[in-house]
Each structure stands twice: as C-alpha cells, then as structure tokens.
Amino acid sequence: MTDNDAEPPPSRDVFVQSLTNAQLGLLRYITALVGDPEAANNILQNTNLLLWQKADEFEPGTNFDAWATKIAYWQVKAYCRDRGRDRHVFGDTLVAQLSDRVEQMEDIDWTVGLLRKCLKKLQSKDRELIALRYDNDFSVQQLSSRLGKSPSAIKGALLRARRALRACVERQMVQEP
The missing domain is CATH 1.10.10.10 (Winged helix-like DNA-binding domain superfamily/Winged helix DNA-binding domain)
Structure with missing residues (x-):
C-alpha cells in the first residue's frame, strides 16, 4: 500500500464531517451579512478554501462552527473592503452589527430547540x-x-x-x- 492509498487520519475525517455539516449555517450567516446570495456563495467558497488551508490549525474537540464562522466573518470583511467603492456593499460597522444579531438569532434558535426537548420531558x-x-x-x-x-x-x-x-x-x- 502506498502513501496515496492510506486512509486519512481520524482528525481529517472529523474535519471533513464538521466542514460538511457547517455549510448551510455558514451560507445563512454570510448571506445575512452581505444580503446578496450570489456574493454569499462566492464568499462561502473562499471561506471553504481558507478552512481547508487552515485545517491543521483546527483542534478536534473544540467548537468547529465558531471557528469556521469567525473565518467566514473575516472573509465577509475582506469582501466588503474589496467592494468598498460599491454603495450597495455594507460597511465594516454594519457587518459587525449584523454579525452580532445573527449570532443572537442562532442562540435563540438553539435555546428554543432546548426548550422543545424539555417540553417533551x-x-x-x-x-x-x-x-x-x-x-x-x-x-x-x-x-x-x-x-x-x-x-x-x-x-x-x-x-x-x-x-x-x-x-x-x-x-x-x-x-x-
């Protein structure tokens, strides 16, 4: 068996699974920040590339979604900076405010999910x-x-x-x- 035939290490499998599971949440987050679904798809692709490049920096057992979301946030900021002359692109302050609101909404969704579980009990x-x-x-x-x-x-x-x-x-x- 050659090195190319070897199975990926378990940590890579965890990374791939985490990245796959995070896609919809990242796309929603990015779309909420930029307001343009097409731009959000492009930013998501750039985010995914960066996540792959930084895969060795991710520590299994830590919160992958928080790590990936922070990288997506910086990709959105880069997008806004690059498109800064376009009056239809949000500024840094608004992106930061929207990011906080999206995180609060995710917290509310999570809490409502917990409440539903508890109601069943x-x-x-x-x-x-x-x-x-x-x-x-x-x-x-x-x-x-x-x-x-x-x-x-x-x-x-x-x-x-x-x-x-x-x-x-x-x-x-x-x-x-």
Missing part, C-alpha cells in the same frame, strides 16, 4: 397546561374554569411547570454548549 398534565396557557393564550381565569381548579392552583401549577422547564433548559445548556 414534562409530565403530560404540565405539558397540557403550558400548551393551553401559551399556545392557546388562555388566561389563568379561563384555565381555572376549564380545568375546574382555583386560579391560585393554576398559578402554582404554571409556576412549577415553568421552573421545571427552566431547570431542564439550564441543564441542557451545560450539557450541549
């Missing part, structure tokens, strides 16, 4: 109560009438369910950073 009566209150927008009084319980009992049950959800989400955040 609630007891069915608590899940039903939460759904009636927040999905159907029932007031405490309406819940009291519908479920035949006092308003204070409904408030207490909602409080316990919300606390259980919060504790679950916080545990998940620690387990899935």
Whole structure:
C-alpha cells in the first residue's frame, strides 16, 4: 500500500464531517451579512478554501462552527473592503452589527430547540397546561374554569411547570454548549 492509498487520519475525517455539516449555517450567516446570495456563495467558497488551508490549525474537540464562522466573518470583511467603492456593499460597522444579531438569532434558535426537548420531558398534565396557557393564550381565569381548579392552583401549577422547564433548559445548556 502506498502513501496515496492510506486512509486519512481520524482528525481529517472529523474535519471533513464538521466542514460538511457547517455549510448551510455558514451560507445563512454570510448571506445575512452581505444580503446578496450570489456574493454569499462566492464568499462561502473562499471561506471553504481558507478552512481547508487552515485545517491543521483546527483542534478536534473544540467548537468547529465558531471557528469556521469567525473565518467566514473575516472573509465577509475582506469582501466588503474589496467592494468598498460599491454603495450597495455594507460597511465594516454594519457587518459587525449584523454579525452580532445573527449570532443572537442562532442562540435563540438553539435555546428554543432546548426548550422543545424539555417540553417533551414534562409530565403530560404540565405539558397540557403550558400548551393551553401559551399556545392557546388562555388566561389563568379561563384555565381555572376549564380545568375546574382555583386560579391560585393554576398559578402554582404554571409556576412549577415553568421552573421545571427552566431547570431542564439550564441543564441542557451545560450539557450541549
């Protein structure tokens, strides 16, 4: 077997898998920053080339998406600098602000995903109560009438369910950073 026939080292496989999994998120991120899907595709390709060139710098076990996103951010800044004379290209300050907003939106999406997991873990009566209150927008009084319980009992049950959800989400955040 020659060197060319050898299988890639496991760390390269991890890198390839991580890069593949990151493509859609990177494209969304870049598109949000530049507002032009065609330019975003070009920037993504440049980002991918740079990621491959820097593959040996990536440490398995660290957050690949954060590393790749930072490289994409600098590629967007380079694009904006190169296109700076075009009045349709965002400036550095706006790109930085948009980047922060996109990261906040990703954090919200991640947290909502954790909340959905935790909702599934609630007891069915608590899940039903939460759904009636927040999905159907029932007031405490309406819940009291519908479920035949006092308003204070409904408030207490909602409080316990919300606390259980919060504790679950916080545990998940620690387990899935």
